Amino acid sequence: MRILKPEDFESKDTPRLARALLGKFLVREFRGKKRRFMITETEAYDGPFDRANHAHKGKTSRTGVMFGPSGRWYVYLVYGMHEMLNLVTGPEGYPAAILIRGVKEVSGPGRLTRVLRITRALNAKVFTKENGLYIVDIGAPVLSSKIVATPRIGVSYAGPFWSNKPYRFFIAGL
DNA sequence: TAAGTGATCTCT
């Protein structure tokens, strides 16, 4: 078992990283309790040209964290009530992130953050054990035949080219 | 199918 490091997400191949995150475990240490959840669904938001990516219009106070180095959390509020958990990827200056949409037994990005008690307090925090939210690899890769890729959810505003890209990944049959 | 909810961004 290995705790992943910020440098493990420096690649610009965001879809590949998103796919590789499946089967890893999200570990939440909160108020003295530690819980592990297997990541089962992710989405890639890949760089400045991806029109579905919040950062495609440039750096703002919200999206600035995506332009920084990999391995930070990007947490934002959507629809007035749901916090979304993303892991920033790519080298400094390349805005990209992976939305963690689901873990085993918890489907949906809004429910995930509610169950794990994740809020914007974690936004821009480095992904470490000290911050109470990190990822471990238990060394059990997911069979590629079990991984399904589809278009991302809720991004029709990005136009057909970007909204149809198969940047959503999940483990079939859970 | 649509309401709920508030931060963010794009105009004035």
Add this chain to the structure above:
DNA sequence: GAGATCACTTAA
């Protein structure tokens, strides 16, 4: 400052 929009969930 106002108005539209939004990487969702739940109840009907």
